[in-house]
Amino acid sequence: MPLLIGSYADLYSTYDDDFKPLAPPVRTPAPSYLAVGPGGVRYAVGELDGGQVSAFTPGGELINTLPSGGGSPCHAAVADGRLFVANYATGSVAVFALRPDGGLDGPTDVAQHAGASINANRQEGPHAHQVTIRGTTLHAVDLGMDAIVHYRVTPDGRLEHLRTTTVQPLGSGPRHLVFHPDGRVFVANELSSTVATYTSGFELLDVKPSCLVQPVGDNLPSEIALSRDGRHLYVANRGNDTITTFSVEGGGLLPVDEVSTGGTYPRHFAVLDGALCVANQHSNTVALLELDRDSGVPHPARVVIEHPSPSAVIPVAD
Structure with a gap:
């Protein structure tokens, strides 16, 4: 399937299954993350102080651009005819309606987080880092608050606060989460370099280091994802510059x-399908790591794309 490569180099790119460019790069400010909507419409955040989000046709033509409802938008998700955006710098979550042509309308709501935690350098205020939709519930991971904020998405696109899960121990700095088919939730904690396991009700079960090899300096976990069959969990480590594989056991x-x-x-x-595709931001490369069918462990990486400051790899379903 085609792949979108987001970046901090003021462009995003589209590649085919053989990692060949399908079209010239699309120029847009700081498209660090992208989401794909109905009809293949692309939604790109503009991770700027004055944040923006833009809609593009599959061919790369701009449909429209709107303010993102906060500063430095860094993550987005499409569900039920809406676009949800996490604004890192200002710690807010915005909801946009999608027009029939795929363009953006709204926002229908902007929820502003409030709070801080114990890391004075990174947690001086809220920093929304990821939005995930499950049914009618939005889960917003906030690194600055050490929290996961849960909202009900109303039929008219409003966000009703349900509750807030405080991450333990404080100072963990949660970044991204993923839901397992059995209901458990796995969270990559950026500031503590750990992976936490929660019940489906977000009760903490376990916390493990995100690395097997002791980091020499800082290590900041980034993305977290499950294998297609749910048997393995993968976590990317910035610092060790690695992927750690965990077996998901009862x-x-x-x-x-x-x-x-x-x-x-x-x-x-x-x-x-059978591999991990990794955006190595500081080496300006995208690498492919084929997965061992039995152990689930990635084989040695090979660079498949040279790309300026890659920040996201987004598959586009056929």
């Missing part, structure tokens, strides 16, 4: 292996 996560991403600062990756 009793919790079992560390299996840690392998190089073939570049530096793996900000994001996607699980493809």
Whole structure:
């Protein structure tokens, strides 16, 4: 399937299954993350102080651009005819309606987080980092608040606060989460370099280091994802510049292996059919790591794309 590569280089790109460009890059400010909507419409955040979000046709023509409802939007998700955006700098979550042509309308709501935590350098205020939709519930991961904020999405696109899960221990700095088919939730904690396991009701079960190899300096986990069959969990580590593989067991996560991403600062990756595709931001490369069918462990990486400051790998369903 085609792949979108987001970046901090004021462009995003589209590649085919053989990692060949399908079209010239689309120029737009700081499209660090992208989401794909109905009809293949692309939605790109503009991770700027004055945040913006833009809609593009599959061919790369701009449909429209709107303010993102906050500063430095860094994540987006499409569900039920709406676009949801996490604004990192200002700690807000915005909801946009989608027009029939795929363009953006609204916002229908902007929920402003409030709070801080114990890391004075990184948690001086709210920093919304990811939005995930499950049914009619939006889960917003906030690194600055050490929290996961849960909202009900109303039929008219409003966000009703349900409750807030405070991450423990304080200072963990949650970044991204993923839901397992059995209901458990796995969270990559950026500031503590850990992976936490929660029940479906967000009760903490376990916390494990995100690395098997002790980091020499800071290590900042970024993306977290499950294998297609749910048997393995993968976490990217910026610092060690690795992917750690965990086996998902009934009793919790079992560390299996840690392998190089073939570049530096793996900000994001996607699980493809039998492989991981990793955006190594600081080495300006996208690497492919084929997965062992039995162990689930990635094989050594090979660079498949040279790309300026890649920050996201987004598969486009056929």
